[in-house]
Amino acid sequence: MNVWPVEEISVEDSLFYRVPVSWLRPSSLKVTTGIFRENKGSISTDWDKYSTAAETRARQGGPERFAILRMGVGQVREIDGMSVLHEPVQNLEGQIDNRAHSSIYGLESSVNVIPELGRKEKIRTELYKRFNVWEIPPNAPVK
Amino acid sequence: MSNSRLEQLLGSSKRERLFSGNSYAVRSLKDEPMNFVRPEYDKLNRSFARFAPVKRQHLSSSDLEWSAMEEEIKSASFVLNIENDCNDDDFVPYSDQTLFRATGFLRRLMIHAHTSGLVGIGVPQIGPADHGSIDLFWEKCDRTLLINFPAEGNLSNFYGKKPKSEISGRFDSSDARAELVFWLAD
Numbered sequence: 001m002n003v004w005p006v007e008e009i010s011v012e013d014s015l016f017y018r019v020p021v022s023w024l025r026p027s028s029l030k031v032t033t034g035i036f037r038e039n040k041g042s043i044s045t046d047w048d049k050y051s052t053a054a055e056t057r058a059r060q061g062g063p064e065r066f067a068i069l070r071m072g073v074g075q076v077r078e079i080d081g082m083s084v085l086h087e088p089v090q091n092l093e094g095q096i097d098n099r100a101h102s103s104i105y106g107l108e109s110s111v112n113v114i115p116e117l118g119r120k121e122k123i124r125t126e127l128y129k130r131f132n133v134w135e136i137p138p139n140a141p142v143k
Numbered sequence: 144m145s146n147s148r149l150e151q152l153l154g155s156s157k158r159e160r161l162f163s164g165n166s167y168a169v170r171s172l173k174d175e176p177m178n179f180v181r182p183e184y185d186k187l188n189r190s191f192a193r194f195a196p197v198k199r200q201h202l203s204s205s206d207l208e209w210s211a212m213e214e215e216i217k218s219a220s221f222v223l224n225i226e227n228d229c230n231d232d233d234f235v236p237y238s239d240q241t242l243f244r245a246t247g248f249l250r251r252l253m254i255h256a257h258t259s260g261l262v263g264i265g266v267p268q269i270g271p272a273d274h275g276s277i278d279l280f281w282e283k284c285d286r287t288l289l290i291n292f293p294a295e296g297n298l299s300n301f302y303g304k305k306p307k308s309e310i311s312g313r314f315d316s317s318d319a320r321a322e323l324v325f326w327l328a329d
Contacts, residue, residue, distance in 0.1 A: 020228065020229040020231075022225050022226065022228055022229070023271055025218065025221055025270065026221055027218060032270040032271075032278070032280070033272065033278050033280050033289055034270045034271050034277075034278045037233070037272065037273035038233065038273065039231055040232055040233070060229065060230075065228065065229070116311075117300055117311060117312045118300045118301055118302040118310075118311025118312055119302075120291070120300065121289045121290070121291055121300050121301055121311065122311060124272075124289065125280075125302055125304065128280075129287075
């Protein structure tokens with residue numbers, strides 16, 4: 001039984017996005033346009049109301065393999081076609097319970113819509129411009 | 144042949160070959176002596192010629208830009224070693240074919256720019272993106288251009304933005320796309 005309600009996320013809040021260090025160029029470890037990508041239909045993040053950046057980093061195990069980006073909810077929603085929804089995970093087989101889990105939708109076009117050429121590249125550029133400083137940098141010591 | 148011409152050839156061999164295919168046809172030194180010193184004779188009376196060392200500094204702006212691009216291409220090979228170590232359901236391995244398409248396009252674009260006299264379009268960041276695709280991302284001053292090369296096929300999507308101008312669309316990446324050069328340089 002789910003006891004965690006789905007809540008409205010304020011534009012003042014933030015999301016933590018876990019990025020595998022292996023996606024980054026070893027010589028620079030900078031944020032790139034390529035880190036913004038969906039997995040199972042959305043960009044999976046944690047809401048800062050229920051998670052710290054360090055907790056998000058450690059959630060999948062091996063925290064040293066990840067860096068964390070902080071994404072302002074208001075800044076995400078101001079991008080055309082992007083939305084943020086709270087989707088707590090609870091009692092789902094094969095998944096760790098996570099009250100903070102939230103999803104960013106809109107990066108990939110719906111299959112029912114004629115794709116606007118270059119739309120995804122535009123959104124990734126917009127995300128990169130807004131979020132290009134690490135909250136927890138790659139190779140930061142694990143606390 | 145002038146000193147500067149020879150320096151240019153020595154400094155940027157690959158591009159010169161791509162330009163003309165015959166850039167190394169050096170004319171007789173007798174016709175145009177360079178740093179040539181008159182024949183000398185050793186103790187056994189064998190003649191030899193001595194050349195002054197050719198300096199490799201003073202590379203042109205286009206040479207420097209080309210070298211920076213080659214450095215970027217070289218360092219982008221890390222994408223071929225990326226593994227799915229984070230249980231990403233949508234992970235597609237990065238192939239050397241995809242990287243080759245992206246870097247081949249970049250070289251053609253740069254050659255097109257330099258042969259058009261446009262130097263300074265900048266070197267993009269080459270990096271991994273979703274579904275095994277590869278990005279070229281220019282970020283300079285007031286403009287950005289992102290071109291994505293998918294794991295399959297030659298069709299690339301792009302988006303660029305600068306003050307008072309936005310471009311987006313799809314193209315066949317086996318072309319050089321001259322308008323992107325002019326858009327970046329303008």
